[in-house]
Amino acid sequence: MPNPPTIKEIAKRLNLAASTVSRALHDHPRIGLRTRLKVQELARELQYEPNQTAIFFQQKKTFTLGIVLPELSEAFFSAAISGIEDTANKSNYMVLLGQSHDDTEREQKIVEIMKNHRVDGLLVSLAKNTVNYAHFEMLRKYNIPVVFFDRIPNMPDIHYVASNMESGTIQAVSLLLQRGHRVIGMINGPEKLIASQQRTTGYQKAMQQQRLKYDASLNVNADLTKEGTRNAMQQLLSHKRKVTAIVAFNDYVSQDAVQYAVEQGLEINKDITFVSYANLPISSYMAFPPLASVEQYPYLQGQKATEILLELLSGKLAADRYQQTVIDSRLVIAPGR
């Protein structure tokens, strides 16, 4: 009732040294069978539970992984975190959560607190406008490994897992070309994002494969807000060539874009066709789900990133051998299309 039993308590009751009890509980070979059993029995009887905070302190390890990501309410991240959690739990690690809400300052603060909490390692997906990585660089000094996933920083010498948007984009654009579209608009993300660049490259390659010429003015950068999307749509719909299909940055952007198109009196899938990224589960309920969507395997990304981090922690992987895993994205065509 009052204080939980400690190793010392057990030692006292059995007239043993604390060290002996500790070793006995760990099945250390130097402890005789008789005493070992005696100790283990009493421990069970007293419902002894090792004080983890003491162990954390002593071992300089907390068996805790910090997760920093923008928004759990985005389906991608809530799926990713399931992959992370499941993998971490398998190795008896716990998961400390922090949402940056896409705010760099908050991201910095979270990292700071997590460092102070002495997490063993960090899994990070960047806030949308983070361009300065000092708060992550700083972790090197503390030997806290970081594995980035999905939204990764644009710098060398990091561990990361990301999906390659290029392959999915090629598939997406090719599908549209195959269905006869020739003027394809792209609502891309912020220019500096690697994911945006990959989409651009994918677009270019798909056109090239068909010996078609790539028109940069059809590829507009937006900021992923509703307003930004609407502006991008306006720009595309007033293009001198008539845009008949649009590749949207993700399913959310796609929906905003669709809404705008409908407002402009366009008929979806007739006047204009949409393809996007993410493949959200809710898209089956949507008024106008995209013709196809590029699946990014969030669960798998979370799982893979965690596996890498755990191996880094166990020393199986050297910290200076940078692990960079790319998961190919894949186009999923909506059922019945």
Add this chain to the structure above:
Amino acid sequence: MPNPPTIKEIAKRLNLAASTVSRALHDHPRIGLRTRLKVQELARELQYEPNQTAIFFQQKKTFTLGIVLPELSEAFFSAAISGIEDTANKSNYMVLLGQSHDDTEREQKIVEIMKNHRVDGLLVSLAKNTVNYAHFEMLRKYNIPVVFFDRIPNMPDIHYVASNMESGTIQAVSLLLQRGHRVIGMINGPEKLIASQQRTTGYQKAMQQQRLKYDASLNVNADLTKEGTRNAMQQLLSHKRKVTAIVAFNDYVSQDAVQYAVEQGLEINKDITFVSYANLPISSYMAFPPLASVEQYPYLQGQKATEILLELLSGKLAADRYQQTVIDSRLVIAPGR
């Protein structure tokens, strides 16, 4: 570079006792101004950071809150967790996450691990089929307070925050009555769920207010699966009276029900009108969003539950004065309806 500076290190350099340094850093009044400043300056210079694990150990506190909930991918919970996190962070608490995936066994295991990790308190939303609460009762022995939210156990002497579905249901049914509907079907949840009972009561009261008679055969219990919903719809549409409006258990159920109605050749919002619960952000993208939806304030619930837990921890609230907060739900009518 190698090991971070400790309090002892600072003490040695300044020829002081560790205790003096500790007190100086805490602005203890018994330490002279001169030494205090000297200490603080050197600390800054060496970039001293207190070792939190040592402090956790010493203070028997971890400034960590455990969160156990069914599924982050459900919009309700990802919103709730934001409320939890924001509130916790304000008081410098961190948040340890565990998803039960609606599996009682996993829930038990998570609670056990969190107990071992010495979380200061727990925020819990039950797995759907948890009926045995021993793993939570056990926490009393360890003086770990628990605050339940949304999905709360059916027992006395607990702290909880939950929304009252009754008020929202009254508003929902009243709205339909006001718009002329007289035969209103309800797709309710499992009978034993408190939330289902509240919906029933709300339905009855709304009818009563208008001196109308409540017809129990219009209120059918379903199991929230797609199949269950379709069966319920079939039952309602074949009712001897012609059902012109339906109150669905939540937005997901609503969508399945709408789908069924469309298949049956009914025209939504003309032949039949839907109202539901949850008020999901995605509903604005849905093909046939409900006319109105009962908002349950997930962020607020998470926030409130956390506030209670923090006050319990700070001693502002006595552990045996059970805090039971009910947040009234409220009908939100879809824009333009």
Add this chain to the structure above:
DNA sequence: AATGACTGGACAAACGGTTGCGCAAATTTA
């Protein structure tokens, strides 16, 4: 019987910080 090798366990330090108590010097009070 003496030497050596094991066996089983005790002792103590260490992890980093906090805190009650004691004590000398400085200052105030009577």
Add this chain to the structure above:
DNA sequence: TAAATTTGCGCAACCGTTTGTCCAGTCATT
């Protein structure tokens, strides 16, 4: 000027566990 009080700091214990080292007894070997 002596006594009382305050100021400023050091000493040491403590939180619970792990781990390197040391010691005493037991056994086997020659």
